[in-house]
Amino acid sequence: MTPSKIAIVDYGAGNLNSVKKAFDYLGADVVLTTQPEVVAAADKIVLPGVGHFSALGALDNTGLRDAVLQGARAGKPFLGICLGMQWLFEGSDEAPDCAGAGMFAGRCRQFPASVKSPHVGWNSLTVKENSRLLRNVTPESFVYFTHSFQAPVVDATTAATDYGTQFSAVVEQDNIFGVQFHPEKSWTVGLLILKNFCEADS
Amino acid sequence: MLTKRIIACLDVDNGRVVKGVQFVNLRDAGDPAECAAAHARDGADEIVLLDITATSDNRNTMLDIVSRTARGLFIPFTVGGGIRELADAEAVFQAGADKIAINSAAVKDSTLIGKIAARFGSQAVVVAIDARRVNGGFEVFVAGGRTPTGRDAILWAREAAACGAGEIMLTSMDRDGTKAGFDCELTQQVADAVSIPVIASGGAGSPQHFIEVFQSGRADAALAASIFHFGLENIGQLKCELRAAHVPVRWPC
Numbered sequence: 001m002t003p004s005k006i007a008i009v010d011y012g013a014g015n016l017n018s019v020k021k022a023f024d025y026l027g028a029d030v031v032l033t034t035q036p037e038v039v040a041a042a043d044k045i046v047l048p049g050v051g052h053f054s055a056l057g058a059l060d061n062t063g064l065r066d067a068v069l070q071g072a073r074a075g076k077p078f079l080g081i082c083l084g085m086q087w088l089f090e091g092s093d094e095a096p097d098c099a100g101a102g103m104f105a106g107r108c109r110q111f112p113a114s115v116k117s118p119h120v121g122w123n124s125l126t127v128k129e130n131s132r133l134l135r136n137v138t139p140e141s142f143v144y145f146t147h148s149f150q151a152p153v154v155d156a157t158t159a160a161t162d163y164g165t166q167f168s169a170v171v172e173q174d175n176i177f178g179v180q181f182h183p184e185k186s187w188t189v190g191l192l193i194l195k196n197f198c199e200a201d202s
Numbered sequence: 203m204l205t206k207r208i209i210a211c212l213d214v215d216n217g218r219v220v221k222g223v224q225f226v227n228l229r230d231a232g233d234p235a236e237c238a239a240a241h242a243r244d245g246a247d248e249i250v251l252l253d254i255t256a257t258s259d260n261r262n263t264m265l266d267i268v269s270r271t272a273r274g275l276f277i278p279f280t281v282g283g284g285i286r287e288l289a290d291a292e293a294v295f296q297a298g299a300d301k302i303a304i305n306s307a308a309v310k311d312s313t314l315i316g317k318i319a320a321r322f323g324s325q326a327v328v329v330a331i332d333a334r335r336v337n338g339g340f341e342v343f344v345a346g347g348r349t350p351t352g353r354d355a356i357l358w359a360r361e362a363a364a365c366g367a368g369e370i371m372l373t374s375m376d377r378d379g380t381k382a383g384f385d386c387e388l389t390q391q392v393a394d395a396v397s398i399p400v401i402a403s404g405g406a407g408s409p410q411h412f413i414e415v416f417q418s419g420r421a422d423a424a425l426a427a428s429i430f431h432f433g434l435e436n437i438g439q440l441k442c443e444l445r446a447a448h449v450p451v452r453w454p455c
Contacts, residue, residue, distance in 0.1 A: 013323075014321075014322050014323045014326065015295045015296075015300070015322055015326065017272075017295070017296065017298055018272075018298070018300055021272070021273070021298065022276060025274070025276070050322075050323040050325055050326070051322070051323030051324070051325070052323075116397050116398070116399070116422075117397055118324075118325065118368065118398065118399075119204065120325070120368070120369065120398075120399045120422070121204050121205060121206075121207050121247070121399070121422065121423070122204075122205045122207065122247055122452040123203065123204045123205065124203060142205065142452040142453075142455075144277070144278060146325040146368070147325075162203065163204055182278075184276060185276060185277055185278050185300060186276070186277075187242065187276050187277050188276075190276060191276055
């Protein structure tokens, strides 16, 4: 079997070296790309992203949005990380004019005023459903978060995390996966989750 | 539950990890990449690498060290020292850092914080503040703690946060290297003044000091260097003691 080719979508939002480095470490065939054609030719798609939700607007202007959505609709395994997971929802209060992909209902909102924002550090995963992405991950494992907005818990939520409110930490529906935390920075737990994605079938 | 972070700091001089007491008596503690990997295995939640020589002629050596250290490190990795402009930050991120720490350059020009944050996100920008008790207040010092600025540390922390800093790394110059405990009063004042996380630094000498800075200092993270390098404290053992005191930590680690 030919190893699957993973495209990491580079739309100019922050530093993606860490994500690539983690896939490299796992021996994956991975490429960082700004080109819709490269995304279209890949077997799997990773949409990372840190920073402001409006940065996702760059997807619309570059043809990357269509390439990513077509790949996802065609059943290619898709992993959204942090902002890339939030994009799977309808939108975010952080940038009301910027549309998400709308695969999951609801919008991303700020944390309640009772907690400091951003949410930075290691927090635990409350695993809700059987999840391919979380295969062999011990319940209540800790992973590294850094974000100011949070996505609601929906039917596709397979793990939630508590910080002032309960929010989606992992979503999964068929070939669509998303994680709010940074698996590339979450030590052995994070590497296991990325490995599970590498092994996910179309 | 969000846990309190234990951060291992590597002070690097000419390519080697060193640690002195209040910046003198430097002792060799090893190779940065090996030290970082060992700390990660030992349960460190994060690694900070500070280039304490930070002279312009060793930048390429430093970038090589950052690159080697980052290669096998899958926990957050911050690099500081000698970052004076956006291009310096870009080079450090390119080499594999997840966050950069800026100190003197941010005091000199606070717009640098926003420039780096606009390109790499606020989460990637740590503003390091070296503070010392002066006349009943806390004054900001720059240039490795040598130069007083006349600025109030609490007000500067608030301004840095408003400029787009993602975290504050707060070092008590009075306590640095003394192992006499963190300055909890300084930490608590800054932690209450900003909504971004505050990393307490300077003075770690025992598990009790960490418990104090998390509980009364309200720190989100605590950083230490020498006690970890010379085997005076094992991070796993430290976390055991923190758990016993009901401080939430990443466990097992």
